[in-house]
Amino acid sequence: MSISYSDVGENLRKIVITGRLDIPGTDSVAAKLEALTAEPKKAVVVDLSSLRFLASIGIRSLIVCAKAVQQRGGKMALVVGDNSSVTMSLEATGVGDLIPVFKTAAEAERAAVA
Amino acid sequence: MGAVVNTTPRRDELTIAASGAEVRRASEWLSATCVRRDIPQAQAQQLEICLNEVLANVLAYGGSAALAAPIGLQLEVLCAAEAGEARMTVSDAGFAFNPLAVKMPPRPNTLAEARPGGLGLVMIRRCSDLLDYRREGGHNHFTFGTRWTRD
Numbered sequence: 001m002s003i004s005y006s007d008v009g010e011n012l013r014k015i016v017i018t019g020r021l022d023i024p025g026t027d028s029v030a031a032k033l034e035a036l037t038a039e040p041k042k043a044v045v046v047d048l049s050s051l052r053f054l055a056s057i058g059i060r061s062l063i064v065c066a067k068a069v070q071q072r073g074g075k076m077a078l079v080v081g082d083n084s085s086v087t088m089s090l091e092a093t094g095v096g097d098l099i100p101v102f103k104t105a106a107e108a109e110r111a112a113v114a
Numbered sequence: 115m116g117a118v119v120n121t122t123p124r125r126d127e128l129t130i131a132a133s134g135a136e137v138r139r140a141s142e143w144l145s146a147t148c149v150r151r152d153i154p155q156a157q158a159q160q161l162e163i164c165l166n167e168v169l170a171n172v173l174a175y176g177g178s179a180a181l182a183a184p185i186g187l188q189l190e191v192l193c194a195a196e197a198g199e200a201r202m203t204v205s206d207a208g209f210a211f212n213p214l215a216v217k218m219p220p221r222p223n224t225l226a227e228a229r230p231g232g233l234g235l236v237m238i239r240r241c242s243d244l245l246d247y248r249r250e251g252g253h254n255h256f257t258f259g260t261r262w263t264r265d
Contacts, residue, residue: 020138020141022137022141023166023170024134024135025138027134053162055163055166055167055234056167056233056236056237057170060231060233063230064230066225067225084155084159085162088160088241089163089237092237092240092241093233093236093237093240094221094236095228095233097221098222098224099225
């Protein structure tokens with residue numbers, strides 16, 4: 001399980017999560033994810049394309065972060081690539097209708113900073 | 115899907131303790147078993163999502179009896195040449211809880227309306243083709259399953 005980030009300019013933060021966002025995986029990264037999205041970057045892109053599994057506890061964490069970004073006037077977007085497992089989890093919950101989901105990082109970054 | 119009715123089911127079983135690490139072990143066991151039983155990838159992913167959510171509910175809401183007792187898992191696979199069905203039953207000693215009796219909340223229209231919790235049951239319902247619940251011998255027995263056809 002790993003979480004890393006890089007900042008692009010003043011307004012964009014890119015976060016990459018790998019491993020499994022199941023119970024133990026989410027427990028190990030949720031606090032860091034919330035801290036990374038709490039900082040005053042307008043746009044946040046979370047790349048889930050290398051995630052092996054996404055459970056509801058992980059989606060819950062993503063929703064909490066997306067709401068925090070929105071409350072300070074920013075946008076959060078997700079990248080899933082061709083990850084069918086993560087896409088299935090997001091579609092099952094309808095979260096993709098609330099947090100924009102893109103196949104590529106470039107699309108997500110454009111949407112987040114728009 | 116009538117083609118699988120008369121086939122002999124193949125059963126695999128696992129017993130786990132009630133913990134997050136054990137949920138992951140169950141998930142890995144399920145993935146490996148799905149490969150061994152030739153369950154298509156999409157259906158295997160559906161089963162894995164449901165299993166994680168069912169076990170997460172047991173851990174979160176089953177109470178002390180659920181946490182103290184082992185949790186039984188049984189995967190039953192029926193495969194015919196052109197169709198298949200896989201059913202997973204999770205048996206726990208927690209409070210009586212019928213997930214099928216829970217009314218689903220309306221989907222939020224905006225992120226501001228969204229509440230972080232309550233997604234597990236939504237995922238179980240959307241990722242399964244069959245659901246069943248019974249309370250027997252002081253245990254919850256919750257079954258979820260998926261069906262497929264082959265070209």
